[in-house]
Amino acid sequence: MATVPTIRLNNGVEIPQLGFGVYQVEPENTVEAVRTALEVGYRHIDTAEMYGNEKEVGQAIRESGIDPSEVFVTSKLNNGFHRRDDALRAFDQTMTDLGLEQLDLFLIHWPLPTIDVDYVETWKAMEEIYAGGRCRAIGVSNFNPHHLRRLFSETDVRPAVNQIEVHPYLANDEVRAFDADHEIVTEAWSPIAQGKVLDDPAITAIAETLGRTPAQVVLRWHVQRGDVVFPKSVTRKRVEENFALFDFELDEGQMATISGLDRGERTGPDPDTFDYVPR
Numbered sequence: 718m719a720t721v722p723t724i725r726l727n728n729g730v731e732i733p734q735l736g737f738g739v740y741q742v743e744p745e746n747t748v749e750a751v752r753t754a755l756e757v758g759y760r761h762i763d764t765a766e767m768y769g770n771e772k773e774v775g776q777a778i779r780e781s782g783i784d785p786s787e788v789f790v791t792s793k794l795n796n797g798f799h800r801r802d803d804a805l806r807a808f809d810q811t812m813t814d815l816g817l818e819q820l821d822l823f824l825i826h827w828p829l830p831t832i833d834v835d836y837v838e839t840w841k842a843m844e845e846i847y848a849g850g851r852c853r854a855i856g857v858s859n860f861n862p863h864h865l866r867r868l869f870s871e872t873d874v875r876p877a878v879n880q881i882e883v884h885p886y887l888a889n890d891e892v893r894a895f896d897a898d899h900e901i902v903t904e905a906w907s908p909i910a911q912g913k914v915l916d917d918p919a920i921t922a923i924a925e926t927l928g929r930t931p932a933q934v935v936l937r938w939h940v941q942r943g944d945v946v947f948p949k950s951v952t953r954k955r956v957e958e959n960f961a962l963f964d965f966e967l968d969e970g971q972m973a974t975i976s977g978l979d980r981g982e983r984t985g986p987d988p989d990t991f992d993y994v995p996r
């Protein structure tokens with residue numbers, strides 16, 4: 718079984734660079750999907766309160782027989798819980814639902830800069846959660862540099878991670894460079910743009926040259942750029958395929974060709990305007 722490299726976060730915690738994402742995996746399919754991923758060798762699961770499948774993620778880990786401390790688990794604070802007291806309660810509920818002693822990484826899912834709760838208040842609640850010791854690292858998701866700068870000037874703990882949309886059609890290099898300059902690890906969500914980049918002729922040509930699949934080529938591009946990735950699939954063959962990234966390499970020209978596909982195209986919402994709060 719291939720060994721997945723780890724990346725050291727700014728507080729010393731090690732995160733496996735490749736994980737398994739469970740966004741849009743229905744709760745009734747989640748135990749099976751996570752079980753498959755663990756069997757294949759994944760030791761990093763990315764979930765969120767918003768995905769509605771934390772209970773099933775926890776169940777799959779417990780039933781796998783693998784020591785839970787060997788599986789890196791991330792969850793995220795949902796948009797309706799940005800006030801301090803709500804955030805503390807939401808974290809407790811996440812821990813109850815996952816049924817784990819410790820969470821590896823807890824993120825603010827979206828900054829929601831236009832709502833009536835300031836994300837600086839939310840980050841201070843994240844700091845309290847971190848100080849409580851049940852969470853090994855805290856971070857953010859979908860934060861732009863100007864959001865991060867406010868955290869730097871008004872709070873104490875630097876986010877360990879910024880999870881943002883990144884794929885060949887949205888290289889997001891400005892945010893990635895800012896993260897890197899401030900010891901924040903970038904995690905690339907929707908790494909294959911939910912499948913949209915897989916038919917791109919530049920990508921299929923590289924895949925053909927290497928005898929690999931387009932998904933493997935794109936995921937390998939992320940790995941070589943140094944980001945953390947967690948592709949999602951409920952199909953065993955694809956789960957295996959997406960894990961087999963460490964026995965081949967893209968050369969500089971192939972990396973540059975894929976990077977050249979950037980067209981600033983999002984598949985998801987814009988973090989500066991997204992304001993969805995579930996009621």
Ligand code: NAD
Binds near residue numbers: 859881906908911
């Ligand atoms: P993704 O880019 O991982 O694409 C997933 C889709 O691509 C699957 O539904 C499947 O249809 C297809 N696919 C997967 N592997 C394939 C393969 N080998 N060949 C062909 N098709 C394949 O998209 P995603 O699920 O949106 O993103 C991955 C993870 O990122 C999520 O599960 C979640 O954990 C995280 N995420 C986070 C945020 C955020 O706001 N923080 C937003 C979206 C996703």
